[in-house]
Amino acid sequence: MARPRALAAARQARTDIYRRLVLDAAERCFARSGFEATKIQDIAAEAGLSVGSLYGVFPGKRELHAALQEERGAELLGRAQEATARQASPLDVLLEGIRVYVEFFVAHPDYLRMNLRHGIAWALGPSREASEQTEQYAAWRQGFELAAAIFRQAIEAGQVIDEDPALLAKTMIAMHQVHLADWIENGMTLSAAELVERIHRHFHRTFATHRGEPHARVPTR
Amino acid sequence: MARPRALAAARQARTDIYRRLVLDAAERCFARSGFEATKIQDIAAEAGLSVGSLYGVFPGKRELHAALQEERGAELLGRAQEATARQASPLDVLLEGIRVYVEFFVAHPDYLRMNLRHGIAWALGPSREASEQTEQYAAWRQGFELAAAIFRQAIEAGQVIDEDPALLAKTMIAMHQVHLADWIENGMTLSAAELVERIHRHFHRTFATHRGEPHARVPTR
Amino acid sequence: MARPRALAAARQARTDIYRRLVLDAAERCFARSGFEATKIQDIAAEAGLSVGSLYGVFPGKRELHAALQEERGAELLGRAQEATARQASPLDVLLEGIRVYVEFFVAHPDYLRMNLRHGIAWALGPSREASEQTEQYAAWRQGFELAAAIFRQAIEAGQVIDEDPALLAKTMIAMHQVHLADWIENGMTLSAAELVERIHRHFHRTFATHRGEPHARVPTR
Amino acid sequence: MARPRALAAARQARTDIYRRLVLDAAERCFARSGFEATKIQDIAAEAGLSVGSLYGVFPGKRELHAALQEERGAELLGRAQEATARQASPLDVLLEGIRVYVEFFVAHPDYLRMNLRHGIAWALGPSREASEQTEQYAAWRQGFELAAAIFRQAIEAGQVIDEDPALLAKTMIAMHQVHLADWIENGMTLSAAELVERIHRHFHRTFATHRGEPHARVPTR
DNA sequence: GATGAATGAGCCTTCATTCAT
DNA sequence: GATGAATGAAGGCTCATTCAT
Numbered sequence: 001m002a003r004p005r006a007l008a009a010a011r012q013a014r015t016d017i018y019r020r021l022v023l024d025a026a027e028r029c030f031a032r033s034g035f036e037a038t039k040i041q042d043i044a045a046e047a048g049l050s051v052g053s054l055y056g057v058f059p060g061k062r063e064l065h066a067a068l069q070e071e072r073g074a075e076l077l078g079r080a081q082e083a084t085a086r087q088a089s090p091l092d093v094l095l096e097g098i099r100v101y102v103e104f105f106v107a108h109p110d111y112l113r114m115n116l117r118h119g120i121a122w123a124l125g126p127s128r129e130a131s132e133q134t135e136q137y138a139a140w141r142q143g144f145e146l147a148a149a150i151f152r153q154a155i156e157a158g159q160v161i162d163e164d165p166a167l168l169a170k171t172m173i174a175m176h177q178v179h180l181a182d183w184i185e186n187g188m189t190l191s192a193a194e195l196v197e198r199i200h201r202h203f204h205r206t207f208a209t210h211r212g213e214p215h216a217r218v219p220t221r
Numbered sequence: 222m223a224r225p226r227a228l229a230a231a232r233q234a235r236t237d238i239y240r241r242l243v244l245d246a247a248e249r250c251f252a253r254s255g256f257e258a259t260k261i262q263d264i265a266a267e268a269g270l271s272v273g274s275l276y277g278v279f280p281g282k283r284e285l286h287a288a289l290q291e292e293r294g295a296e297l298l299g300r301a302q303e304a305t306a307r308q309a310s311p312l313d314v315l316l317e318g319i320r321v322y323v324e325f326f327v328a329h330p331d332y333l334r335m336n337l338r339h340g341i342a343w344a345l346g347p348s349r350e351a352s353e354q355t356e357q358y359a360a361w362r363q364g365f366e367l368a369a370a371i372f373r374q375a376i377e378a379g380q381v382i383d384e385d386p387a388l389l390a391k392t393m394i395a396m397h398q399v400h401l402a403d404w405i406e407n408g409m410t411l412s413a414a415e416l417v418e419r420i421h422r423h424f425h426r427t428f429a430t431h432r433g434e435p436h437a438r439v440p441t442r
Numbered sequence: 443m444a445r446p447r448a449l450a451a452a453r454q455a456r457t458d459i460y461r462r463l464v465l466d467a468a469e470r471c472f473a474r475s476g477f478e479a480t481k482i483q484d485i486a487a488e489a490g491l492s493v494g495s496l497y498g499v500f501p502g503k504r505e506l507h508a509a510l511q512e513e514r515g516a517e518l519l520g521r522a523q524e525a526t527a528r529q530a531s532p533l534d535v536l537l538e539g540i541r542v543y544v545e546f547f548v549a550h551p552d553y554l555r556m557n558l559r560h561g562i563a564w565a566l567g568p569s570r571e572a573s574e575q576t577e578q579y580a581a582w583r584q585g586f587e588l589a590a591a592i593f594r595q596a597i598e599a600g601q602v603i604d605e606d607p608a609l610l611a612k613t614m615i616a617m618h619q620v621h622l623a624d625w626i627e628n629g630m631t632l633s634a635a636e637l638v639e640r641i642h643r644h645f646h647r648t649f650a651t652h653r654g655e656p657h658a659r660v661p662t663r
Numbered sequence: 664m665a666r667p668r669a670l671a672a673a674r675q676a677r678t679d680i681y682r683r684l685v686l687d688a689a690e691r692c693f694a695r696s697g698f699e700a701t702k703i704q705d706i707a708a709e710a711g712l713s714v715g716s717l718y719g720v721f722p723g724k725r726e727l728h729a730a731l732q733e734e735r736g737a738e739l740l741g742r743a744q745e746a747t748a749r750q751a752s753p754l755d756v757l758l759e760g761i762r763v764y765v766e767f768f769v770a771h772p773d774y775l776r777m778n779l780r781h782g783i784a785w786a787l788g789p790s791r792e793a794s795e796q797t798e799q800y801a802a803w804r805q806g807f808e809l810a811a812a813i814f815r816q817a818i819e820a821g822q823v824i825d826e827d828p829a830l831l832a833k834t835m836i837a838m839h840q841v842h843l844a845d846w847i848e849n850g851m852t853l854s855a856a857e858l859v860e861r862i863h864r865h866f867h868r869t870f871a872t873h874r875g876e877p878h879a880r881v882p883t884r
Numbered sequence: 885g886a887t888g889a890a891t892g893a894g895c896c897t898t899c900a901t902t903c904a905t
Numbered sequence: 906g907a908t909g910a911a912t913g914a915a916g917g918c919t920c921a922t923t924c925a926t
Contacts, residue, residue, distance in 0.1 A: 014889085036257040040917060050891045055918065116340045120402050124337065161426070167403050171423070174395045181341045182388050202392070205382070206427040235906090261900060262909095271908045272901085282900065456885090478699040482921060483888095492887045493922085503921065558787065561779045562844045603868070609845050613865070616837040623783050624830050644834070647824070648869040677910085703896060713912045718897070 018057045021047040023071065024110075026064050031113035035065055066136055072111045073139020076104050080146060090154035091208070097147070098176070098203060099196045105180050106192040115140075116181050123170050144169050151207075160207045168207060175202060239278045242268040244289050252334035256286055287357050293332045294360020297325050301367060311375035312429070318368070319397070319424060320417045326401050327413040336361075337402050344391050365390050372428075381428045389428060396423060460499045463489040465510050473555035477507055508578050514553045515581020518546050522588060532596035533650070539589070540618070540645060541638045547622050548634040557582075558623050565612050586611050593649075602649045610649060617644060681720045684710040686734065687773075689727050694776035698728055729799055735774045736802020739767050743809060753817035754871070760810070761839070761866060762859045768843050769855040778803075779844050786833050807832050814870075823870045831870060838865060 025047035029038040040061055044054045058064040083096040105112040122137030123144060147169035154160040160168065179199050183190055190198075246268035250259040261282055265272045279285040304317040326333040343358030344365060368390035375381040381389065400420050404411055411419075467489035471480040482503055486493045500506040525538040547554040564579030565586065589611035596602040602610065621641050625632055632640075688710035692701040703724055707717045721727040746759040768775040785800030786807060810832035817823040823831065842862050846853055853861075 011889095039915090051918080052891055052920085053889075056889080059918095061917070113345075116345065117342050119337045119340045120398065121338050123402055124406050164403075167399070170399045170403060171396065174399045175392065177341060178344075178388070178391045178395045181344050182385075182391060185345050202427070206423070232906095260898090265909090272910095273903085273908050274906085276901070277907080453885095481919090486888090493889095494887050494924085495885085497922070498886080558782045559784050561782045562840060563780050565841075565844050566776075566779065566848050606845075609841070612841045612845060613838065616841045617834065619783065620830070620833045620837045623786055624827075624833060627787050644869070648865070674910095702894090714897080715899085715912055716910075719910080722897095724896070 015057055018047075018049065018053060019067075021049060022054055022057055022064065023068055026068055027072075027108075027110040027114060030065065030068070031110040031117075034117050035061075068111075068114075069136055069139055072108060073143070076101065077139060077143055077146070079104060080143065084146075084150070089159060090150050090157050091159035093150050094147075094154060094160075094172075094207075095200055095203065097150070098172075098199050101176055102180070102196050102199060103192045105176075106183075106188075106195065109184065109188060112180055113184065116177060116184070120170065120174065144173060147172060158209060161209055171206070172203070175199065175206070236278055239270065239274060240288075242270060243275050243278055243285065244292060247285055247289055248293075248329075248331040248335060251286065251289070251338075252331040255338050256282075283357075287359075289332075289335075290357055290360050293329065294364065297322065298360065298364055298367065300325060301364065305367075305371070310380060311371050311378050312380035314371050315368075315375060315381075315393075315428075316421060316424065318371070319393075319420050322397055323401070323417050323420060324413045326397075327404075327409075327416065330405065330409060333401055334405065337398060337405070341391065341395060361394075365394060368393060379430060382430055392427070393424070396420065396427070457499055460491065460495060461509075463491060464496050464499055464506065465513060468506055468510055469514075469550075469552040469556060472507065472510070472559075473552040476559050477503075504578075508580075510553075510556075511578055511581050514550060515585065518543065519581060519585055519588065521546060522585065526588075526592070531601060532592050532599050533601035535592050536589075536596060536602075536614075536649075537642060537645065539592070540614075540641050543618055544622070544638050544641060545634045547618075548625075548630075548637065551626065551630060554622055555626065558619060558626070562612065562616065582615075586615060589614060600651060603651055613648070614645070617641065617648070678720055681710075681712065681716060682730075684712060685717055685720055685727065686731055689731055690735075690771075690773040690777060693728065693731070694773040694780075697780050698724075731774075731777075732799055732802055735771060736806070739764065740802060740806055740809070742767060743806065747809075747813070752822060753813050753820050754822035756813050757810075757817060757823075757835075757870075758863055758866065760813070761835075761862050764839055765843070765859050765862060766855045768839075769846075769851075769858065772847065772851060775843055776847065779840060779847070783833065783837065807836060810835060817870075821872060824872055834869070835866070838862065838869070 022043065026038075026043045029043050029046055032038075033042075040051060040054065043064070044051045047054065054064075058067060079100045080097050083100045084093050087093040087096050118137075122140040144166075148165045151160060151165035151168045151172075155162050155165060176199065179195060179202070183195055243264065247259075247264045250264050250267055253259075254263075261272055261275065264285070265275045268275065275285075279288060300321045301318050304321045305314050308314045308317050339358075343361035365387075369386045372381060372386035372389045372393075376383050376386060397420065400416060400423070404416055464485065468480075468485045471485050471488055474480075475484075482493055482496065485506070486496045489496065496506075500509060521542045522539050525542045526535050529535045529538050560579075564582040586608075590607045593602060593607035593610045593614075597604050597607060618641065621637060621644070625637055685706065689701075689706045692706050692709055695701075696705075703714060703717065706727070707714045710717065717727075721730060742763045743760050746763045747756050750756045750759050781800075785803035807829075811828045814823060814828035814831045814835075818825050818828060839862065842858060842865070846858055
């Protein structure tokens with residue numbers, strides 16, 4: 001009796017906390033051992049919960065992984081879209097996108113690790129017998145499509161070289177992964193700003209058309 | 222009794238044939254479904270052998286996978302080293318390396334697919350609790366180190382930009398993967414030559430110092 | 443402090459109410475899904491109580507089921523014994539027993555359903571490794587023994603055929619179940635009186651000795 | 664090489680043997696403890712096989728149970744239909760059906776026990792939330808429908824009382840179960856012939872119209 | 885006393901590996 | 906030496922029961 005509203009809120013709050021605990025634990029475990037080698041028991045232990053409690057917030061291992069991808073992916077995508085809105089030219093959008101992307105992964109190194117374990121399978125269309133595979137990487141695919149769209153605009157604006165936008169987008173994402181993997185391998189000592197600076201330089205070399213100015217101006221923040 | 226030499230030779234010949242059958246089958250299976258989802262039974266069936274025979278030539282699933290990586294990796298590495306010897310300058314070595322690399326994967330699309338499923342985990346040093354992981358990518362690591370060494374020479378020769386050779390090598394390999402993945406996704410219609418041409422262009426933009434000549438000459442074959 | 447007597451009474455009253463809520467809910471759940479498929483959580487929810495409260499009045503699922511059987515069984519048995527006292531002849535007792543039996547189940551269709559799910563396992567003596575099974579059907583066994591005793595008297599009185607009273611009792615109970623199952627299957631539209639009439643007819647054909655009178659008189663109520 | 668035909672035959676033979684071992688073991692286990700309480704491990708142990716081997720011939724516990732019901736049920740149904748064809752009148756069909764039925768269960772006491780654990784749930788139409796339940800008792804339902812059809816003919820022939828054939832069929836089957844349960848409870852000492860004789864007597868009392876002759880002649884075998 | 889979240893033992897099922905034929 | 910049937914350890918998931926609040 002009394003305040004069912006407050007009760008439901010409390011319940012929801014606890015569920016949210018658990019979801020977070022589980023997601024964070026799963027992120028660490030998946031980062032460490034990969035999806036298959038990670039046991040539900042491991043995740044529960046890492047989260048400091050019992051198996052039953054874990055199943056109280058996620059219906060299964062697959063769904064837990066999907067939720068993780070979904071959540072982090074949605075966050076990253078959201079930030080990227082925000083960044084998009086703030087910028088004037090497609091090139092600036094791309095450069096600012098890089099900053100957002102790098103800052104996100106520097107803030108979530110386990111999610112980064114977890115994704116470095118997988119190649120660009122997400123870029124390969126729905127494979128014959130594993131459409132669920134693609135489902136799990138929906139966020140990656142969306143991000144890729146967003147990037148491709150912006151590349152298309154940047155090509156039209158004459159700011160980047162005229163090649164298949166999809167190929168350019170994939171190349172850029174792979175480039176990010178390389179720099180971020182290198183960052184991890186070298187002990188995560190570089191600051192996000194330094195990483196961004198480095199990737200921006202790489203970006204200019206690889207994608208930009210060079211019309212006089214040796215480097216594009218840094219976009220407004 | 223009789224001729225033990227001949228007997229041993231025959232035995233060896235059979236073992237070699239079996240190894241080949243199994244490796245090829247495993248390549249197809251791993252390409253199709255990934256390591257975890259591939260069952261030993263599947264590989265044996267694909268190879269047209271019994272599981273017992275498979276275990277006669279490989280002691281386990283893990284080792285089979287490692288052997289596959291090892292073999293194809295060694296072949297690729299060998300070809301790359303050959304290419305190295307034929308060329309005068311480090312830049313030419315790199316450009317010719319790309320050709321060799323691309324031609325190799327165009328000839329072995331299943332091995333390519335199989336590796337596109339994995340990220341650049343191979344580049345990350347021996348992780349805390351999965352040194353076996355790194356073991357499996359020994360060939361990749363060797364290839365990467367060879368590339369890094371050549372990049373170092375090319376930097377000294379002033380032919381490519383002066384950045385961390387390791388980072389450059391990783392970037393180049395990732396770049397290859399992107400182009401090859403794109404090639405697969407688009408139905409494997411491009412010829413190896415066209416792919417090489419495209420990657421060469423990308424290479425020049427990303428890595429080369431530009432001293433007057435807009436494009437390096439194509440190295441002699 | 444103050445009035446421990448009144449306190450204990452209040453406590454007892456609450457316990458009784460809870461027992462009732464739980465028993466009724468369990469009856470519906472067991473009727474709907476059977477013993478194994480019914481979850482304690484389901485019963486608690488159906489009763490509008492927490493699982494903790496449920497465990498406050500019953501020590502376990504098994505015991506809850508047993509208590510249900512015990513209670514309804516005791517009620518039925520009590521009514522049957524009452525009916526016994528009112529009648530002059532064994533045959534009248536049996537006929538009146540049928541009425542009581544049918545009226546009871548028509549009033550408790552969930553308890554009926556729940557029991558139609560189980561066969562006459564209760565009639566089979568204590569099986570080797572499942573004496574607990576028999577325990578759960580103690581009430582059925584008692585009812586069966588009462589019926590058998592009356593059949594014995596009826597045989598001695600020459601009112602029913604001379605066969606093993608135990609077999610006759612089992613037959614009669616099974617007969618009831620068939621008619622009641624049929625009643626449920628056909629939408630529970632028949633009145634209790636109609637069902638009783640139908641079963642009485644069946645009873646006469648199957649058990650009664652026929653000494654001139656085509657039908658026994660309806661026993662006084 | 665050599666004789667693939669013979670190989671396949673041998674394989675089939677072994678599968679058949681295993682199916683039999685498993686079905687028999689499952690029958691004993693289900694008879695002893697019921698479906699839910701029986702563990703796959705138990706059945707495998709009872710069959711003298713490993714769990715893996717069991718799963719080699721049956722895809723799951725549910726399916727194993729269904730196959731058991733299906734097989735024994737089909738056998739019983741087949742024999743009943745055979746018996747049908749040999750007899751002249753509907754009444755004779757019913758009487759001979761009883762013999763077949765009893766002889767079958769006397770030959771398969773574990774299957775009998777297993778089914779005595781379940782009530783006449785099979786007779787209750789497709790329950791709201793457990794259509795799979797009904798599926799498992801398809802054989803029972805078919806047998807019941809066959810019996811009901813013959814009762815209809817017997818009614819038209821004036822050989823049995825004019826009541827709902829479905830109710831009569833259910834009653835008869837329940838009657839069988841009672842007599843067989845009694846037979847088991849009393850140590851399975853009676854011969855099949857004695858049981859049949861007893862049930863025939865019961866049948867006449869309960870179902871037959873009595874036109875002069877005190878007992879129907881025993882049908883030709 | 886009431887609650888219902890937390891627990892974890894236990895079950896079904898899979899599949900890498902072995903070994904009798 | 907070849908086979909593939911047999912094995913059983915291990916993992917995902919459920920749910921009866923407990924206990925902190």
